[in-house]
Amino acid sequence: EKGGYPHFMLKEIMEQPEAFRKAVFPRIKDGRVVLEDLHITPEYIRNIQKIDIIACGSSYHVGMVGKYNLERLLRKSVEVVLASEFRYCDPLVDEHTLVIVISQSGETLDTMAAMREAKRLGARTLSIVNVVGSSIAKESDDVLYTWAGPEIAVATTKAYSTQLAVLDLVGLYFADLLGTIEAEEYCAIVEEMLCLPAKMEEVLKKTEDVQYFASRYFNHASVFFIGRNLDYALGLEGSLKLKEISYIHSEAYASGELKHGTISLIEPGTLVVALGTYAPLFDKAMSNVVEVKARGAEVLALTTDSFREKMEKTADSVLCIPDTHRMLQPSLGVLPLQLFSYYVALQRGCDIDKPRNLAKSVTVE
Numbered sequence: 001e002k003g004g005y006p007h008f009m010l011k012e013i014m015e016q017p018e019a020f021r022k023a024v025f026p027r028i029k030d031g032r033v034v035l036e037d038l039h040i041t042p043e044y045i046r047n048i049q050k051i052d053i054i055a056c057g058s059s060y061h062v063g064m065v066g067k068y069n070l071e072r073l074l075r076k077s078v079e080v081v082l083a084s085e086f087r088y089c090d091p092l093v094d095e096h097t098l099v100i101v102i103s104q105s106g107e108t109l110d111t112m113a114a115m116r117e118a119k120r121l122g123a124r125t126l127s128i129v130n131v132v133g134s135s136i137a138k139e140s141d142d143v144l145y146t147w148a149g150p151e152i153a154v155a156t157t158k159a160y161s162t163q164l165a166v167l168d169l170v171g172l173y174f175a176d177l178l179g180t181i182e183a184e185e186y187c188a189i190v191e192e193m194l195c196l197p198a199k200m201e202e203v204l205k206k207t208e209d210v211q212y213f214a215s216r217y218f219n220h221a222s223v224f225f226i227g228r229n230l231d232y233a234l235g236l237e238g239s240l241k242l243k244e245i246s247y248i249h250s251e252a253y254a255s256g257e258l259k260h261g262t263i264s265l266i267e268p269g270t271l272v273v274a275l276g277t278y279a280p281l282f283d284k285a286m287s288n289v290v291e292v293k294a295r296g297a298e299v300l301a302l303t304t305d306s307f308r309e310k311m312e313k314t315a316d317s318v319l320c321i322p323d324t325h326r327m328l329q330p331s332l333g334v335l336p337l338q339l340f341s342y343y344v345a346l347q348r349g350c351d352i353d354k355p356r357n358l359a360k361s362v363t364v365e
């Protein structure tokens, strides 16, 4: 049932291009995003004052990417709140708030409770869920399914990718309705979305580099992921994935925060995974690489084809992904990070599909 793969996680990583196609392609018609499963009215969308995204774990990290993308597309304030915090923080939510709830299982207790609280306060809820007919899907005002198929490995991969894709579609759909996006950019993003599965396949076909770096770095005791903007959001997911299945201590920081404390942890040989895929801030990403290198860090960088040469001059090791629209770059960037965690965990002999102390669906508080 693992389709010839040694682990469900690897099988599910490899299924991502197809899962992305299933989640996205039927929702693009003649170059336009069509979300037929939504009941929310254009009038409601126009009156939204703010958007709250609520989720846990990796689904929360999807929300982090979504915050950057939705705010840029919609020019509306977007907050991402951990479900376990939202339910106890007396949230500022009312009938002009749209609450987007993200959950693979649709059964995460904190997420469910936070959604109920949001509804009680008058917000409209839109869930992005994988498991059809799950509690969150049933109770939310609107549901967009991710259609990723069953995800067995505890560490989420294809659910993450499809949640991200669906959230991007929501952003485009709303931006079109609100008139907050130029026609040219809208078309460029849609076109790039249609190219993404092929680009994902390209990344997933060439796993030798990732395997090599995993075999080189699997013995590190601690890893720091750094990045700015979408790369920061991506780093959060890369770090969670690594610690979850390989039990290596890892943390993700917004690069600009390094000087505010974290850099004191960098000593000769410390492994830093530097994310430099977000083109508008590539130069800043580079200067952070220089900064940690100067303190002796070993830097494994992730960047895009067009920045490879520049990055290779400074970082110790470089992984590359194809270029795409900047908003979609995390959809490609997450793949080598998932593979890196997988191969590191493999080298360390970990129980990859069922990491210790974790459950696929967290139905207790």
Ligand code: M6R
Binding pocket: 056, 057, 058, 059, 060, 102, 103, 104, 105, 106, 107, 108, 111, 154, 155, 156, 157, 240, 241, 244, 360, 361, 362
């Ligand atoms: O089913 P959900 O998306 O609500 O689950 C949320 C988290 O428990 C989940 O993403 C968790 O962090 C994963 N194991 C990460 O790989």
